[in-house]
Amino acid sequence: MNDGFIRDETGATTVDWVVLSAGVVGLGIATSAAVITGTGDLSGDIRDVLAGVSIGARFDGEPMDAEQTALAVGLTNGGFDTDQPAGTWSLGDVEGWANEGSNGMIESWGEGFLGYSSNGGSTFIELDATRAGLDYVTTTVDLEAGTQYALSFEHAARSGQGVNDQFEVLVNDQVVAVIAPQTHDSFTTTTIIIEGIEGADRIGFREMEAQDNSVGILLDSVQLVEQ
Numbered sequence: 589m590n591d592g593f594i595r596d597e598t599g600a601t602t603v604d605w606v607v608l609s610a611g612v613v614g615l616g617i618a619t620s621a622a623v624i625t626g627t628g629d630l631s632g633d634i635r636d637v638l639a640g641v642s643i644g645a646r647f648d649g650e651p652m653d654a655e656q657t658a659l660a661v662g663l664t665n666g667g668f669d670t671d672q673p674a675g676t677w678s679l680g681d682v683e684g685w686a687n688e689g690s691n692g693m694i695e696s697w698g699e700g701f702l703g704y705s706s707n708g709g710s711t712f713i714e715l716d717a718t719r720a721g722l723d724y725v726t727t728t729v730d731l732e733a734g735t736q737y738a739l740s741f742e743h744a745a746r747s748g749q750g751v752n753d754q755f756e757v758l759v760n761d762q763v764v765a766v767i768a769p770q771t772h773d774s775f776t777t778t779t780i781i782i783e784g785i786e787g788a789d790r791i792g793f794r795e796m797e798a799q800d801n802s803v804g805i806l807l808d809s810v811q812l813v814e815q
């Protein structure tokens with residue numbers, strides 16, 4: 589009888605089936621484990637990426653205001669504010685801004701100097717500081733590539749020699765506008781739509797070469813608003 593059982597192919601088939609089934613089930617479990625682990629890692633990666641993204645006010649479809657945009661793009665001291673005392677001026681540094689002309693110095697005006705007052709009652713600058721090189725006052729921000737922003741600024745013409753001065757607005761060293769200020773008893777706001785590029789974005793204001801005589805237009809309140 590034992591001899592017959594050993595030779596019974598039916599039993600052998602059952603053993604084969606159990607072993608094969610166990611193998612297939614095992615393979616299934618191994619595959620599930622791999623997929624679960626992989627999916628888990630992927631969700632973790634997405635979570636980590638999202639945690640580092642500042643979605644900001646665009647999440648609800650509302651454009652950011654100037655203050656929110658300034659924070660998001662790193663615009664520092666759009667108002668050219670310094671501790672220049674009222675009624676005075678000086679050449680020096682203005683936080684957040686650089687000048688390619690005038691040996692790097694920027695001409696800061698205190699509230700009320702020569703009768704000029706900014707709309708916000710703060711300090712402002714005269715673009716044409718000296719005759720030493722073309723005054724080109726710039727700041728660097730980080731606009732989102734392909735996103736549009738409203739770039740606005742306030743300007744006034746200095747009466748007398750500089751009353752007819754114009755100035756150029758540049759974005760990434762490309763002239764995007766040439767402005768001829770018309771008001772010299774108050775500041776006027778101009779707004780231009782610009783678009784961000786990959787990496788840092790340089791925004792600047794440059795005097796006209798033919799008008800480089802150390803007196804010129806006045807600037808204040810540079811703002812960016814994401815559209």
Ligand SMILES: [Ca+2]
Nearest residue numbers: 667710711712
């Ligand atoms: Ca100011």
Ligand SMILES: [Ca+2]
Nearest residue numbers: 716718723800
């Ligand atoms: Ca100059």
Ligand SMILES: [Ca+2]
Nearest residue numbers: 799801803804
């Ligand atoms: Ca000038």
